[in-house]
Amino acid sequence: MTHLTELYQQKINAGELKPDPAQEAVLPHFDHIAAGLKAPPVKRGIFRKATYEPVQGLYLWGGVGRGKSMLMDLFVDSLDDVPSRRVHFHAFMQEIHAKMHKARQNGVEDALAPVAADVATSVRLLAFDEMQITDITDAMIVGRLFEALFAAGVTVITTSNRVPDDLYKNGLNRQLFLPFIGLIKQQMQVHEMVSPVDYRQDRLTGAQVYFSPVNAEASANIRAIWEDLSGGPAMPLTLEVKGREITLPAFRNGVARAGFYDLCGKMLGPGDYLAIAEVVKVLVLEDIPRLSRNNFNEAKRFVTLIDALYEAGVRLICSAAAEPEMLYVEGEGTFEFERTASRLREMQDKDWGQRT
Known part of the structure; x- marks a missing residue:
């Protein structure tokens, strides 16, 4: 596995990218996540199964066109055999709603639990593009969903145009959503990409x-x-x-x-x-x-x-x-x-x- 810092420099040397201090500043965060994801599982106790250590994720926010999605794509491509998925946040939430609807039709009382468990067993890293929450149905389930994913050891990285505190801003029943913002700050490194350049x-x-x-x-x-x-x-x-x-x-x-x-x-x-x-x-x-x-x-x-x-x-x-x-x-x-x-x-x- 090649760390993102090396890949980024290779692309600069090849003329595919231009040096950008704002982009370079976030590379160590990605490298730290990659190192954690590639670490071997740890066995704690004779009769316990070896498990991976949790790896803190990344919430990368800033203006449109600063290169957030480009860096995230490069990072996901660099992970080799680490089970990961890159998906637009809105599309992911639509999938979750569809799977919950199917679970309810099958008589499952807590439809979110099996859906979250299914996601958690399929990946170690979820990479979301464009996290934004404008729909009350998303707002009401996203906290429980992410709590389950983090508890299962899934690492999350996401791009957004908004600082976490502005997610679902002025939304209906927003007070019920606020714990999710706290969860983001706890489980993910929040980094603002500040650049005057809109590529x-x-x-x-x-x-x-x-x-x-x-x-x-x-x-x-x-x-x-x-x-x-x-x-x-x-x-x-x-x-x-x-x-x-x-x-x-x-x-x-x-x-x-x-x-x-x-x-x-x-x-x-x-x-x-x-x-x-x-x-x-x-x-x-x-x-x-x-x-x-x-x-x-x-x-x-x-x-x-x-x-x-x-x-x-x-x-x-x-x-x-x-x-x-x-x-x-x-x-x-x-x-x-x-x-x-x-x-x-x-x-x-x-x-x-x-x-x-």
């Missing part, structure tokens, strides 16, 4: 982000941007909003990719698009058609989607049949679309998204 934004600064018309060249450009920003293989992400499921076909490191009809051809509303905007930092949206009375419902949803992305400061990269002002030129709704066209123009600015 994700820098990669887009000055770059074209709106491609028209939709053709082979536009598709190739979109694909290149996606591969650069996602940084690896993506998986679908399913969000649950008031009992409905919304699926983003591809998601990784806060970057999502979808076609126009994936998001606007289905019966989605403002709450659905707000949920997407909470999770996604960059949206790659492909194949926006010309809009008219013939696809009026899709056009209305597109307007609502852009409003949600705009208000949340989400970076938008898209391919479209025409320039913003020429997307919707006939039929009911053309006047209202002028604001959307204006926002699409503004969201192409090289500094868009930095205000968040």
Whole structure:
């Protein structure tokens, strides 16, 4: 196993990364965790089974685009045979809810207990990307879940844009959630990555982000941007909003990719698009058609989607049949679309998204 400090230096020497003091400052934390995970199990007593010593985890927080997810990915890849899993936090919680629902159907009274036990037996390290808690159902079970994982010796590392004290801020019944914040501080080293550099934004600064018309060249450009920003293989992400499921076909490191009809051809509303905007930092949206009375419902949803992305400061990269002002030129709704066209123009600015 190669420690992350060595891997990081190798990538600098190869020209794949640039030295960054904020990133370098967190490397010893990862190296300490790796050393603990690779230590042999300890046997305490003649008749006791050898067990691994608990290893304190890491809560890495800071602004968007500072390299948190990149470092975490490198770290997980460096662990060789240590059973580990890297997953987006929201996707993980959706899995937990689904497994609890199945346990209840099987007559299990405490549905969380077997689910947590199953997770604990499958990994020694859980690496979460983008920990954020906005849903009351997550807030009410996450404390017990993590308590069970820590008790079983699972090490947790996570990235977040929020300091632990701001998790589930102003949420319903937040006082019931506060012990979880205390648990994080006890079981995980909290480290803020402070850097003036936003690498994700820098990669887009000055770059074209709106491609028209939709053709082979536009598709190739979109694909290149996606591969650069996602940084690896993506998986679908399913969000649950008031009992409905919304699926983003591809998601990784806060970057999502979808076609126009994936998001606007289905019966989605403002709450659905707000949920997407909470999770996604960059949206790659492909194949926006010309809009008219013939696809009026899709056009209305597109307007609502852009409003949600705009208000949340989400970076938008898209391919479209025409320039913003020429997307919707006939039929009911053309006047209202002028604001959307204006926002699409503004969201192409090289500094868009930095205000968040």
